[in-house]
Amino acid sequence: MDVNTVLDYFKDFSKINRCSKNEDKIADYLENFAKSNNLEYERDKYNNIYIKKKAADEFKDSPGIILQAHMDMVCVSDYDYDFENGVEILQRDGFLVAKNTTLGADNGIGLAIAMASLTSDAKTCQIEAVITTSEEVDMGGAMNCEFDLQGKYFINLDSENEDELIVGSSGGENINVEIEKNYTQDSKSKFYEISVHGLKGGHSGMEIDKNHQNAIKILFDYFDMLDDFYICDCTAGTKDNAIPTNAKAIISSDELLEDLNLKAEKYISNIKLEEFDKDLNFEIKECDPQKCMDQNSSQKLKSIIKNTHTGVVSYVKGLDDVVQTSNNLAIIESNDEKLTIISSYRSSDMDELKKLRDDIKSKALEQNCKAYEYNFYPAWEFNENSKLMEIAKKVYREKYNREIEVKVIHAGLECGIFSEKYKNLDCISIGPNIYDVHTTKERLDIKSTERFVEFYKSIIKQLTD
Secondary structure, eight states, X not given: OOHHHHHHHHHHHTTSOOBTTOOHHHHHHHHHHHHHTTOEEEEOTTOOEEEEEOOOGGGTTSOOEEEEEEOOBOOOBXXXXXXXXXXXXXXXXXXXXXXXXXXXXXXHHHHHHHHXXXXXXXXXXXXXXXEESOTTTTOHHHHTOOOOOOOSEEEEOOOOOTTEEEEXXXXXXXXXXXXXXXXXXXXXXEEEEEEEEOOOOOBTTTTTTTTOOOHHHHHHHHHTXXXXXXXXXXXXOSOTTBOOOOEEEEEEESSOHHXXXXXXXXXXXXXXXXXXXXXXXXXXEEOOOOOEEOHHHHHHHHHHHHHSOOEEEEEETTEEEEEEEEEEEEEEEEOSSEEXXXXXXXXXXXXXXXXXXXXXXXXXXXXXXXXXXXXXXXXXXXXXXXXXXHHHHHHHHHHHSSOOEEEEESSOOTHHHHHHHSTTOEEEEOOOOEESTTSTTOEEEHHXXXXXXXXXXXXXXXXXX
């Protein structure tokens, strides 16, 4: 097993659509991969794939290893892109990138490493690979996974920093607030489409504390600067686990276009933007007349957006740089009957998670709006007695003459689900350097991947020996 094999697998299946909830083709690919390599496999009705490489004779009595990755990816593009034929991968300045789309190294590179392990000539104990679906949306694949896993050591390959050893993660869930659209015959003299663009966005767990601007909050803060107006419609965001980079509204107003643009310029000049968000801009243009929501519906929308906290809620006591609880105001969906505001919140403290859920629901109830939670996933609790953690720390120390950073992260990982389903698993999460995941700037460090493959192989060898 070498890095070229890993990258070849990654490039090969990147030609396939594997957007979340569109995993049929990548599941077919993995099924054919197992068949062509004479590996035992199962495929369940959720398109989860289980593949097993039997132990070499001399290691039949050794505890088995479970490799885990997810096959789906966040599909984001700079324009209206059809992901049916996957993504176009380019090599640039020592990185793999995609042309105008997310790369899908999250978690494609983990999948490729698992595939390379399954086809390696190295003699090892039994290796089982569990490749799940829908991780980026609701972790539905892992939640419904019922394979008969036999291994003890569980290596999740969905981390994004080669110098980090992940040994715990947050739990979380989503909540939807629904606002009924009631319309009025009234309107102002002009209609405008107002769009917010140019923000970096990013992962709503890993980067929620990095001061990344939220397009929904920006749009509604800008509304506070406008004269009396009606909201006709509003949409924003793409994925519940991505900080929204775009938001769009159609309004009716008596203000002139040049005045709206001047207010947008003033708004941008008055807010503190980090360098990565300096491309923030408003695009405002006149549009055709539309029916407007009445002031009551508009006020409900504005009130809920204004009173929904987005970002860090609390930090772990004694660890000021470790987020404990957060919320991502992620998406506004619209149809003719209602607006749906989708938030994704996380916490390593289940009492705080419940408190945040109750707070959002109570604020919705105050506005006579419906709210319901879904897609719960459990936290992965730190195990201070983990043998696998100690082996990974030892291997890293021997290779690099320094200590690996051991972390409990704020993102949700499937380890929490598997450690709850399959008792007595010993879990870690590791991976090579991937930057700007869930954005069109996503890139995979090739040299880091090369180093990581050697680190990973040494862990497998230690477990086998």
